[in-house]
């Protein structure tokens with residue numbers, strides 16, 4: 001069985017279809033291909049040993065600082081006593097002896113003041129030699145900033161009653177020993193204005209600070225013959241960094257002569273005078289000179305406030321004579337200018353500019369320090385470098401980066417009014433900080449905190465304070481109380497709380513309090529909403545009342561508007577009155593007729609003419625009569641009082657009207673038309689009787705046309721059409737016309753009857769009708785068609801509404817015209833023979849003028 005070494009996976013695969021080729025064996029496979037005769041068991045072992053033995057080049061470790069960070073930075077805390085000495089005592093001391101004795105009452109007041117000041121509470125308390133607790137004052141607690149902070153990790157905390165020698169012993173001594181052994185180091189005092197930095201660094205002649213004590217120690221050790229320090233030479237240089245009217249940083253040599261400004265290039269200061277010190281007296285005198293040159297000013301915080309950063313360098317150099325070749329060492333002591341707030345210091349103008357510079361320098365120094373502390377805790381974070389932002393930090397770069405040993409003493413004031421300054425500084429410079437959320441409100445959101453009522457009971461939990469046991473008891477009591485409340489509310493939950501761990505209890509208590517407070521807040525909000533709702537309801541009531549009033553007003557206005565309209569409509573009344581008057585006249589005419597004749601005529605019309613139209617519409621439509629014909633007819637009627645003339649004119653009109661009658665008339669009465677055609681040749685000139693018969697026939701045809709129209713448009717639809725066709729102003733007139741039309745019909749029917757009765761027989765009248773029809777259809781059919789064709793477009797030009805109105809009016813006209821000659825037919829005066837009344841004439845004129853016919 002052949003054994004192949006594994007093929008390396010090709011990066012690309014090429015598939016060839018044609019021609020197939022045999023892939024060339026790779027050198028690797030060729031080389032790895034064992035001879036066919038080789039033993040299959042000779043599998044080369046995996047070279048794991050070789051792999052493991054390979055030396056992987058490790059990244060070069062960063063050059064460690066000469067001193068580890070934890071050793072390189074030591075932070076001390078010094079608490080300034082609340083009351084050092086009163087101004088009164090100072091004034092008393094400084095008062096010349098030859099002044100009058102002070103007023104005893106004033107003395108008493110001063111003593112009282114000093115007592116009250118002494119009794120003021122301290123915001124900072126010492127927990128142990130490495131930690132302190134900072135408690136906010138009552139005023140800030142009420143502003144929901146109740147946050148008790150514990151700062152720990154200090155190398156040592158110096159209490160208020162500590163001495164300068166204590167500070168020196170614990171902080172400076174180790175540094176000095178290293179210094180004398182050739183290791184450089186730095187000591188800096190950092191703190192708010194008036195907190196005792198200068199006091200700590202320089203002290204007073206009676207109570208000397210770090211610098212004098214260090215010098216003493218140096219020369220003391222040098223004087224000891226056995227010590228190697230005796231072979232060293234010490235040099236002293238002192239300079240200060242301050243701002244020049246807030247524009248830039250300047251360095252001044254405090255030991256130099258004349259112009260003492262130093263040139264500054266990055267972190268190096270050139271031209272600094274170093275004064276060798278051979279003994280303590282020389283050194284102290286130089287220190288004294290420098291302090292006199294240092295820029296100081298009086299502020300509200302400090303009568304001699306430092307306005308510059310003061311740096312004191314003590315350099316130890318070998319004398320060059322001895323064999324000892326120790327490197328030069330430098331001990332740097334820095335007295336920083338204190339960070340200050342404008343409100344506290346009361347600085348104005350140039351002082352304010354100075355304080356800005358001081359604050360800026362202090363801030364940069366604090367940032368460098370914080371960064372170093374964080375780096376000390378966690379090297380992975382890396383060291384943020386802020387030192388470029390000020391000359392001081394550039395100068396002290398090696399120290400602030402942890403490359404050299406540094407001891408920092410933070411001086412703080414313990415008064416309640418100094419809480420903010422102290423808190424800010426400790427947050428910046430303390431190695432570790434714990435925030436004690438002893439007030440449960442702190443857990444919640446700040447927004448909620450604003451609305452939450454304050455819980456008075458559970459204020460502080462100073463777990464690491466000296467009175468821890470008492471506080472713990474109190475807290476335990478409070479917890480039990482809260483737990484009991486919870487038991488009352490929720491029994492089961494309480495059981496669980498009792499069984500659960502203290503942490504769980506704490507959580508439950510907190511939750512309970514939070515929920516209770518939340519419920520209170522919600523309740524307050526609901527109350528507010530309820531009040532708002534009540535207000536809104538009141539507004540609604542007032543609005544309703546005002547709405548009612550407005551409605552009443554609007555009604556009154558409407559009534560006024562109606563009155564005004566009625567007043568405006570009065571000018572139309574004369575026309576209406578004329579119409580009514582005409583109507584009354586017609587009615588009186590009708591009343592004069594014989595009622596029996598009326599009945600008969602009705603029955604005849606119904607029998608003869610209305611066979612096809614059982615329901616005759618009120619509004620008669622008389623097609624075929626032109627407007628011009630009506631007007632001419634009216635003129636004739638008005639002029640001719642003679643009844644004979646009336647008859648003639650009527651016959652003429654009838655003939656003309658029949659000739660112009662529309663096509664539907666002919667269609668409705670086809671038989672009659674045929675008969676008429678036959679009679680035309682017999683009697684071409686109709687007699688008055690024939691004319692009358694033709695009039696009756698015309699009437700009949702009109703009635704049939706009406707019925708046809710009525711069939712086409714039902715009553716309701718017709719009314720609707722009328723409503724649409726007639727303008728609004730003419731509706732009243734139309735109604736009047738309807739009434740008038742009815743009356744006219746009543747008049748017309750007896751007239752027909754009278755005509756027939758005068759002839760004597762009904763059959764004769766029918767015959768005469770038959771005879772009369774040819775008179776109407778005297779013209780040949782072709783001529784009639786031509787006429788109709790000529791007149792059709794004329795009719796079409798008129799709108800439908802005007803046609804209907806015209807028909808109605810024409811009907812009225814014709815009927816009136818018909819009625820008139822009937823009474824005078826044959827020259828006989830009958831009861832019906834009344835001329836057209838003046839009212840009807842006026843009505844017609846009005847109608848024609850209003851409807852613009």
Ligand SMILES: Nc1ncnc2c1ncn2[C@@H]1O[C@H](COP(=O)(O)OP(=O)(O)OP(=O)(O)O)[C@@H](O)[C@H]1O
Pocket residue numbers: 079080081084191192193194195196197198199200301302304305306307336337338339411
């Ligand atoms: N621990 C202390 N014991 C007694 N007196 C003190 C102490 N600390 C400070 N003083 C006094 O308080 C006053 C102000 O102190 P100091 O001038 O040292 O403050 P400072 O921090 O240097 O202020 P600035 O930053 O403004 O210079 C001085 O009179 C000083 O003697």
